[in-house]
Amino acid sequence: xxKFWTTAIVFLFIFISIFTVKQTQSKQVSSSISTSGYAQxxxxxxxxxxxxxxxxxxxxxxEPSYFVKVLQDVDNIxxxxxxxxxxxxVEKSKISFVEEYPDFxxxxxxxxxxxxxxxxxxxxxxxxxxxxxxxVCTIPSSTKNLTYYGKISGxxxxxxxxxxxxxSAYENENGELFKGYIYAPLTNNISSIASSGESVTLxxxxxxxxxxxxxxxxxxxxxxxxxxTAIPTIAVAIxxxxxxxxxxxxxxxx
Numbered sequence: 001x002x003k004f005w006t007t008a009i010v011f012l013f014i015f016i017s018i019f020t021v022k023q024t025q026s027k028q029v030s031s032s033i034s035t036s037g038y039a040q041x042x043x044x045x046x047x048x049x050x051x052x053x054x055x056x057x058x059x060x061x062x063e064p065s066y067f068v069k070v071l072q073d074v075d076n077i078x079x080x081x082x083x084x085x086x087x088x089x090v091e092k093s094k095i096s097f098v099e100e101y102p103d104f105x106x107x108x109x110x111x112x113x114x115x116x117x118x119x120x121x122x123x124x125x126x127x128x129x130x131x132x133x134x135x136v137c138t139i140p141s142s143t144k145n146l147t148y149y150g151k152i153s154g155x156x157x158x159x160x161x162x163x164x165x166x167x168s169a170y171e172n173e174n175g176e177l178f179k180g181y182i183y184a185p186l187t188n189n190i191s192s193i194a195s196s197g198e199s200v201t202l203x204x205x206x207x208x209x210x211x212x213x214x215x216x217x218x219x220x221x222x223x224x225x226x227x228x229t230a231i232p233t234i235a236v237a238i239x240x241x242x243x244x245x246x247x248x249x250x251x252x253x254x
Contacts, residue, residue, distance in 0.1 A: 035203050037210065038067045038102055039079070039095040046094035048083055048150070059088060060150030060167040065195040067105035068095060073208045084108075084149065097208070098200040105198075110148040112166065112190035116141050120187075122180040126154020126165035136180040139170055146170050146182070148190060154181065161185040 041062045048068075050057035062068070068081035068090055078089045084106045114120050122136040123129070139146070147169040156163040164184040171177050 035097040035099060035205055035208075036101045037070055037097075038100075038105055039070050039081075039097045040067050040198075040200060040202065041065065041090075041095055043094045046090060047152075048081075048086060049078070049089040051089060058152060059086065060152045062090070062150060063107050063193060063196075065198070066107050067098070067102050067196070067198075069105065070097070070208060071210065079208070086149075096202045097205045099203055100198075100200050102196070102198045102200065104196065107150075107193065107196075110191045110193060111145045112148055112168070112187045114139050114141055114143040114146070114182075115186050115188055120182060122168070122170060122178055122182050124180055126152050126163075126181045126183075128155060128157055137170065137172070137178045139182070143170070144189075146187075151184065152181070154183075157183050158185055166190075 041064050044061070044064050046062045046064070047058045048060060048062055050059055062083065068079075068083045070079045070081050071087070072080040074080050074089065077091060079092055079095070081088060081090050118141050120139045120141070121132075122139060124134040124136055127134070129135075149167045149169070151164055151166055153163050154165040162185060165181040166184050166187065167180070168182055169177060169179045
């Protein structure tokens with residue numbers, strides 16, 4: 001009898017768990033629009049800001065068709081987001097939430113080289129300060145494969161060559177990593193930047209709440225997790241039942 005009730009309780013636990021998951025999933029789908037928490041960049045003028053002060057402290061432009069991970073609804077203008085290893089702010093009007101988790105949400109593997117005519121300075125801002133206090137480091141000529149994050153308009157250092165700067169990362173021979181702005185005309189061989197190509201469904205979310213990733217697992221996956229979690233309980237039930245079987249067998253042999 002003890003074995004029966006132990007086994008019954010275990011299977012009741014599994015049944016209730018699966019039923020609850022299905023009900024929760026059904027309510028989520030029927031009563032509200034779901035989002036993965038990722039938002040697609042819709043325009044070519046979407047900046048990642050270092051803070052939520054509009055039009056100030058721009059880090060760089062985000063490439064259209066890629067995504068940001070939304071972390072917080074800040075105010076009527078901004079979301080706090082994550083993009084690559086950066087946390088910053090984007091304007092709400094420039095992005096739209098999506099249902100899916102993108103396979104490759106961020107621009108990646110874009111690199112460029114330093115031109116061969118001389119060393120180049122990396123700076124904390126896209127301009128040449130008169131006292132050079134904004135120099136982060138000096139990069140040797142012909143250095144290859146600097147990491148590209150995005151571009152931004154800044155000072156036209158060389159007349160006629162434009163005002164584009166790259167926000168980038170450079171690792172020196174000692175393994176020290178530097179991040180900052182490099183004047184684009186002093187670079188070459190930048191990788192081709194293509195659209196993300198992700199197939200996603202845009203959704204309109206009026207009020208965003210940070211997403212619990214487990215909430216958006218499909219039902220089959222959730223059921224598997226429940227069963228896996230229940231395995232230790234089943235094992236305990238078996239262990240409880242085995243001694244009684246052995247005891248009963250020994251009693252019968254006598």
